[in-house]
Amino acid sequence: MANEAKVRAESTQAVETPKTRLAGWFSLIVFLILAGVPFMMTLEMTLIVESALVAALFALATNFLVRDAGLVSFGQAVFYGTGAYTIGLLWMHNRSPFEIGFVLAPFIAAIVALIIGALSLRAREFYFALLTLGFSQLFYSLSIQFYSFTQGDTGIFGIPLPDYLRNPVSSYEFILIVGTLGTVVLWWIRRTPFGLTLRAIRDNRTRSQALGVNVFSVQLAAFVISGFFCGLAGALFIVYQQHAYPAMLNWEASGVPILMSVLGGMGSFIGPIVGAFIYTILQMWVGTETQHWPLFVGLIVLGFVLLYPGGASRALSQIRQLWMKRG
Amino acid sequence: MVSILTGLSTAAILFIVSAGLSLVFGTMRIINMAHGTFYMIGAYLVTLAFAGLTMRATGFVIALILAAVLVSVLGIVIEMFVLRRLYQSEHLFQLLATWGLMLVLEEVTLIVWGPNNVTGSIPGGLSGSFAIGGQSFPFYNAFLIGAALVIAALLWLLLKFTPLGRIIRAAVQDTELIYTLGVNVKRLYTQVFALGTFLAALGGALVAPSTSLGPGMDAQIVMEAFIVSVIGGLGSIWGTALGALVIGLFQSLGNLIAPEVAALAPYLVMILVLIIRPTGIFGKAEA
Numbered sequence: 001m002a003n004e005a006k007v008r009a010e011s012t013q014a015v016e017t018p019k020t021r022l023a024g025w026f027s028l029i030v031f032l033i034l035a036g037v038p039f040m041m042t043l044e045m046t047l048i049v050e051s052a053l054v055a056a057l058f059a060l061a062t063n064f065l066v067r068d069a070g071l072v073s074f075g076q077a078v079f080y081g082t083g084a085y086t087i088g089l090l091w092m093h094n095r096s097p098f099e100i101g102f103v104l105a106p107f108i109a110a111i112v113a114l115i116i117g118a119l120s121l122r123a124r125e126f127y128f129a130l131l132t133l134g135f136s137q138l139f140y141s142l143s144i145q146f147y148s149f150t151q152g153d154t155g156i157f158g159i160p161l162p163d164y165l166r167n168p169v170s171s172y173e174f175i176l177i178v179g180t181l182g183t184v185v186l187w188w189i190r191r192t193p194f195g196l197t198l199r200a201i202r203d204n205r206t207r208s209q210a211l212g213v214n215v216f217s218v219q220l221a222a223f224v225i226s227g228f229f230c231g232l233a234g235a236l237f238i239v240y241q242q243h244a245y246p247a248m249l250n251w252e253a254s255g256v257p258i259l260m261s262v263l264g265g266m267g268s269f270i271g272p273i274v275g276a277f278i279y280t281i282l283q284m285w286v287g288t289e290t291q292h293w294p295l296f297v298g299l300i301v302l303g304f305v306l307l308y309p310g311g312a313s314r315a316l317s318q319i320r321q322l323w324m325k326r327g
Numbered sequence: 328m329v330s331i332l333t334g335l336s337t338a339a340i341l342f343i344v345s346a347g348l349s350l351v352f353g354t355m356r357i358i359n360m361a362h363g364t365f366y367m368i369g370a371y372l373v374t375l376a377f378a379g380l381t382m383r384a385t386g387f388v389i390a391l392i393l394a395a396v397l398v399s400v401l402g403i404v405i406e407m408f409v410l411r412r413l414y415q416s417e418h419l420f421q422l423l424a425t426w427g428l429m430l431v432l433e434e435v436t437l438i439v440w441g442p443n444n445v446t447g448s449i450p451g452g453l454s455g456s457f458a459i460g461g462q463s464f465p466f467y468n469a470f471l472i473g474a475a476l477v478i479a480a481l482l483w484l485l486l487k488f489t490p491l492g493r494i495i496r497a498a499v500q501d502t503e504l505i506y507t508l509g510v511n512v513k514r515l516y517t518q519v520f521a522l523g524t525f526l527a528a529l530g531g532a533l534v535a536p537s538t539s540l541g542p543g544m545d546a547q548i549v550m551e552a553f554i555v556s557v558i559g560g561l562g563s564i565w566g567t568a569l570g571a572l573v574i575g576l577f578q579s580l581g582n583l584i585a586p587e588v589a590a591l592a593p594y595l596v597m598i599l600v601l602i603i604r605p606t607g608i609f610g611k612a613e614a
Contacts, residue, residue, distance in 0.1 A: 066419065072418060072419050072422065074422070119598065119601075119602055122601070122602065122605045123601055123605040123606070124605070125418065126352075126356075126358060126418070126561065127557065127561075127601060127605055127606060127607075129358070129418075129422065130358070130553055130557050131557075131597075131598065131601050133550075133553065134553075134554065134557075134594050134597045134598055134601075135594070135598065137550055137594050138591060138594035138595065138598070141590050141591050141594065142591065144590075145587050145590055145591065146587070251546075251550075252546070255423075255426055258419070258423065259423065262420075262423060292434050292438065294430040294433065294434050295430065295431055295434035295435070295438075297427070297430050298426075298427040298428065298429070298430030298431035298432075298434065299427070299431060300427075301423050301424065301426060301427030301430070302409065302424060302427040302428065302431065305413065305416070305420045305423055305424040305427065306409065306412055306413075306424070
């Protein structure tokens with residue numbers, strides 16, 4: 001692998017903890033500013049930030065798999081959709097209260113991830129990407145085909161929220177708190193021996209195997225963790241929109257969190273969060289001007305990938321370094 | 328009987344499109360997500376831009392070739408200005424770039440020709456149907472099967488007997504090898520990508536008269552082409568032919584027996600094959 005040296009350099013960079021304390025204070029300030037959003041901004045702006053928060057968790061969970069584990073999956077939307085559909089289906093068929101669905105959602109997504117991961121991880125590289133893509137289309141078709149179970153392409157809408165989440169401020173704060181907890185847990189997982197093993201496998205699979213690492217189990221665990229948090233993001237989407245629909249599941253939906261990570265910088269932990277905000281704000285802004293939003297997505301992707309042939313993440317870590325120097 | 332033939336005509340189109348995808352992957356190791364969009368542009372060109380030509384069978388054949396050539400010129404431009412800069416970067420960025428291309432090209436197609444679905448018409452001389460076993464079978468579907476056979480034969484000749492074919496086969500066997508052979512890799516990649524887009528557009532142009540064109544058709548076909556190439560083993564032409572047959576037959580027979588499941592069949596077949604053989608039927612293990 002030609003990129004090996006570069007990737008390894010990046011991973012050692014991620015393990016080092018310079019100015020951890022500063023980063024901690026910085027995160028707290030960002031959290032407090034975000035918590036104040038519904039009191040300082042219009043409802044419309046608050047909803048944009050809310051949507052970005054949901055997307056940020058989805059992007060973080062996807063980037064955990066793509067960057068830390070080095071597993072390029074084009075099917076993470078399956079778990080995002082599963083999270084949303086768990087709440088929707090439980091309400092539609094069982095009239096289960098929101099809380100039950102919300103708690104179950106990430107676990108159901110994790111179980112689905114366990115099955116898909118166990119089957120997909122037998123394949124490597126391109127075949128892995130295509131297999132996850134295939135599963136994603138399978139679930140997408142399932143959600144459209146079985147109308148009586150999922151209401152087909154209209155999806156399940158009008159999913160009721162409990163009283164305490166009905167007003168926009170409380171639902172916003174709920175999403176912010178759950179999203180932050182998810183972020184903290186993902187950040188912590190990266191730093192555990194498990195997280196380090198994961199990066200070791202990514203950097204040199206053969207050597208890790210020789211050291212006695214069970215590559216398959218570790219990667220499967222990473223796949224399940226990513227699925228769990230994608231599912232949690234899907235559950236948060238219900239708090240934001242009260243609607244589960246098939247387009248949440250298809251492969252374009254799986255590309256979006258990867259794109260967000262690239263936009264914000266895959267190499268850094270906060271990159272996907274930044275990317276989710278950039279993407280969401282761009283979407284709202286461009287979306288009101290023109291209906292050709294996909295054209296802009298395409299141009300953004302191309303612009304990024306082409307202007308930085310070494311990979312967008314490198315450029316962004318450069319920007320980040322500059323930014324660190326300034327801050 | 329007729330549904331088997333229908334399956335064969337579906338397989339014919341799938342084969343032509345997937346062969347292009349598979350050749351590009353086999354030689355260049357690029358998964359081209361925009362492949363379906365070249366198919367879509369081919370179909371739109373034949374239906375809308377060359378509408379006058381497509382009234383008669385001979386004009387239609389000219390329109391087919393014109394459309395495929397035009398799209399392969401577009402392919403060359405894209406290879407030279409976009410893909411060429413990505414061969415050294417990670418797979419993920421290559422995937423993202425072709426995905427970006429797909430989004431851009433699809434939107435531009437829809438801006439040029441409008442977002443409404445359009446229906447083509449089968450040229451005179453190729454319309455009508457004939458009877459087989461008491462049921463009627465459209466003549467055009469038989470034409471598609473014939474076209475696929477001709478293209479398969481031409482591809483076989485190209486790969487077996489031309490210098491370009493030899494290099495492509497070497498590249499499929501061992502991608503690194505071609506760098507040591509003194510081959511002009513730049514030119515090779517351009518040629519292969521042009522061939523790939525030519526085949527995609529030809530598939531789209533062939534299917535245009537008998538179907539309705541609209542947004543999303545590119546995502547649909549590119550998924551099916553992925554499945555076909557993956558089942559057969561990326562880079563293998565014979566695998567692609569086999570994969571196309573399996574998917575084509577599954578779809579048409581599935582439609583007869585259980586229409587709900589038929590839509591899922593391709594994905595199920597792909598997952599099944601990859602679980603048994605993670606690199607496809609004729610695929611070799613990743614180095």
